[in-house]
Amino acid sequence: MDVLSQPIGVAHYMAVGAILFVSGAVCMATKRNALGVLMGIELVLNGANINFVAFGSEFLQSEGSYGLGLDGHFVALFVIVLAAAEAAVALAIALNFYNNHSTVDVDRADELKG
Amino acid sequence: MDFSHWAPINWHTVFFLLFSIVACVFGVAVVLSSNIVRMALYLIVSLGAIAGLFFLAGADFVGSMQLLIYVGGTLVLLVFGVMLTAQGPFVSMKTGGGDWILAFLLSGCLLAILVPAGFSVRAWQNRPAAADAAEGHSSHGRAPAQLVSATDPHATKAPAKTEDAVDREVVQRNTAARIGMGLLGVRVDKLESPPSKLTGGMVGYLLPFEIVSVHLLVVLIGAAYLARTKKRAGGIGSGGVG
Numbered sequence: 016m017d018v019l020s021q022p023i024g025v026a027h028y029m030a031v032g033a034i035l036f037v038s039g040a041v042c043m044a045t046k047r048n049a050l051g052v053l054m055g056i057e058l059v060l061n062g063a064n065i066n067f068v069a070f071g072s073e074f075l076q077s078e079g080s081y082g083l084g085l086d087g088h089f090v091a092l093f094v095i096v097l098a099a100a101e102a103a104v105a106l107a108i109a110l111n112f113y114n115n116h117s118t119v120d121v122d123r124a125d126e127l128k129g
Numbered sequence: 130m131d132f133s134h135w136a137p138i139n140w141h142t143v144f145f146l147l148f149s150i151v152a153c154v155f156g157v158a159v160v161l162s163s164n165i166v167r168m169a170l171y172l173i174v175s176l177g178a179i180a181g182l183f184f185l186a187g188a189d190f191v192g193s194m195q196l197l198i199y200v201g202g203t204l205v206l207l208v209f210g211v212m213l214t215a216q217g218p219f220v221s222m223k224t225g226g227g228d229w230i231l232a233f234l235l236s237g238c239l240l241a242i243l244v245p246a247g248f249s250v251r252a253w254q255n256r257p258a259a260a261d262a263a264e265g266h267s268s269h270g271r272a273p274a275q276l277v278s279a280t281d282p283h284a285t286k287a288p289a290k291t292e293d294a295v296d297r298e299v300v301q302r303n304t305a306a307r308i309g310m311g312l313l314g315v316r317v318d319k320l321e322s323p324p325s326k327l328t329g330g331m332v333g334y335l336l337p338f339e340i341v342s343v344h345l346l347v348v349l350i351g352a353a354y355l356a357r358t359k360k361r362a363g364g365i366g367s368g369g370v371g
Contacts, residue, residue: 020136021144024255029247031149035175035236036154037236037243047222048165050210050277054172057203058156061179064195072186074141085297085318089334091183091191095198095340100348102203104209107355120215120222127301 025076036062049109049119053102060098067091089122131223145185154176164221169204176200190305312338 039058046052069075071087083090113119140336155175159168176199247253310317314333 017136018146018213019138019142021142022139022255023142023185025253026146026247026250026255027149029253030244031153031182033240033243033247034153035179037240038153040239041232041236042160045160045224045228045274047224048219049213050165050207051168051222053207053210054159054168057172057176057199057207058159061176061199064191065179066184066276068183068188068191072188074187076252083172085304085307085311086317088188088191088304089311089337091188092194092308093341094336095191095194096345098371100345101197102206103352104348104355107352110209110213110356115215120217121270 023075024071025069028065028075032062032065033067034062035059035065047120047122049112049121049124050106052107052121053109056105057102060094064091064094067094082093141185145182148178148181148185152182163223165211165215166220169208172207173204174201176204185303189303190308204244 033106035058038061039055039062042055042058043052044055067083067087067090069087071083071085071091073082073084101117109119112124116123152175155171155178158171159175162168162171174194180192180195180200183189183195280290307318312335314335316333
């Protein structure tokens with residue numbers, strides 16, 4: 016039961032953020048579906064957001080150590096809003112690509128290949 | 130059984146473990162699944178658990194915005210995209226075996242760098258200073274059995290708040306009002322912090338807020354323009370939908 020009595024620090028949040036970041040990066044690299052790549056981007060942004068919020072939290076820091084304070088929350092909010100904007104545009108592009116090419120396979124989106 | 134000799138359970142830790150395990154498991158499941166519809170569902174669960182982590186970290190406004198904007202807005206958009214394109218062969222697209230091996234090799238290396246880097250800084254581990262001193266500043270790994278009890282007066286130097294004080298602090302610590310003032314340009318949380326010349330209106334986030342607002346407007350117009358239905362040149366008949 017020692018695990019349950021240990022306090023949680025920023026490092027634990029960073030570990031969760033790292034796992035989500037890495038799985039998002041793998042998702043972006045391996046998925047052939049364009050929407051799967053988008054989901055990987057969402058995971059990566061959330062992994063970064065966890066770090067911002069953890070550094071901005073007063074409850075996770077040791078006494079007297081330096082944290083981001085409320086600035087971490089602001090950056091996390093901007094990341095959320097920008098992720099929504101990015102998802103809207105990327106989905107529009109993906110739907111346009113699907114209408115023109117009748118596929119969502121990113122491997123076949125090679126019209127610009129020289 | 131006699132539970133009295135056990136260390137008191139830290140409920141923050143319990144809920145952190147719950148939410149983090151759900152978030153990580155479903156995040157990895159997004160990668161491992163090849164069905165796009167299931168990936169969307171796993172992503173929704175994972176982001177919801179991340180919102181729980183935000184609430185645990187004291188970021189109530191960011192957590193609720195995560196639920197409202199991300200889970201309620203962005204992912205609904207993604208699900209609509211999935212429903213519009215998931216037809217026939219596009220529901221389940223497999224990745225080759227060589228790609229998986231390479232991806233897991235590289236991601237394992239990245240994970241092996243990131244996680245020990247997070248745990249290697251002592252200030253990020255939220256342990257009382259007395260425990261650090263007793264351990265002799267070992268730079269990595271958690272303490273083996275630091276049973277920090279709230280009733281032990283000399284073991285806990287840093288978190289010396291009583292339970293009542295902590296409760297009152299939690300009530301006063303909701304961040305929505307401070308974030309709203311900060312977005313308007315007044316940092317009410319930094320009124321006393323140096324440099325005094327910069328406080329009181331100069332360190333807020335009014336300009337980024339305006340930039341993001343205009344950015345969202347441009348993006349929405351652009352997305353509606355890009356995704357509009359148009360007649361295909363030389364298409365089948367007239368008035369074809371999408």
